[in-house]
Amino acid sequence: MWNLEIIRWYENNKRDLPWRNSKDPFHIWLSEIIMQQTKIEQGLPYYLKFTSKYLSISDLANETEENILKLWQGLGYYSRGRNLLKAANQIVRDFNGIFPQNPKDLIKIIGVGSYSSSAIASIAFEYPIPVVDGNVYRLISRMFEVSTPVPSEKARKVFEEILLKPVQEVTPSLFNQGIMELGSLICTPKNPRCEICPVQLYCGAYKNNTIANFPVKIKKQKAQPLNLNFLQIMLNGEKTYLTKRIEPGIWQGLFEFPNFESNSKMIHKDRIIEELNRITKKIEIISIQKKTQFTHLLTHKKITASYWIINVSEICFLENFSTFETNLDEINKFPVHRLMEKILFE
């Protein structure tokens, strides 16, 4: 039985990670949210920071968004940090601070999708439901030579159907974590270690020498170019100004230098002056200097970020353009996104 082989392998080979020693749904939920689209080495310090600062869901619910985002800084996908706070409040308000055990209720929690609801239900509460992540897609598509392109809703259903009986026959938390761990450590995207794989005997792709054909992937959309110009405005060489991004999106709630989009990567200083005049009532410019330009890739965007330093002797912003005055060495008190980190600290 391949499901038992996976559990046996998992118990002898699993990495010792702090959330694996806990059945507390608060810890498991935190680990699932933090580790989404994140490598374990990168997410682990954040998990430790959050669990040492917040001992319960109500502790977290009482926190401010700014402090959560500050703690989240550097991890990316900031909507997860914002949703963490919203979800903590929702659990306190709608579930009396107690995590629901059923995936159908868990999925109602903000930021918890079908993957996370299954993971929390099976790992914390031994609910017999399959968990399908990228590692599972890879391993199962190879074992059963599944040609449905991944990731997609259709593929998730196909893979869940394959996994339903195997998970019901054993301890769900061990099977689900085992299959994800095996995909991560042994059935790797390149050079899978088939010679030591515990399910080699059951693997169709290994037997038929078709490993390179799986998983079949959905074609990725090409990243759209976006040119952003960040303006570090310095008043008398001392004060600078930040704005808070309010539009919905991955950087919502984070602080940044005033910035604007341009059609071209290379713009003239006149375009900077035009933008400064658009956001101020009064400004006395001393100098405009382009400091650096670099490329930053997001899932669907290829950003060319240009960083300008503008020295002014006087500035008064329009009332509807809200800014926060600060000193350069105090910016690290504000939660900022990855692009700002690159500008400021690299």
Ligand code: SF4
């Ligand atoms: S035998 Fe190789 S391809 Fe098949 S599941 Fe194991 S590691 Fe993956």
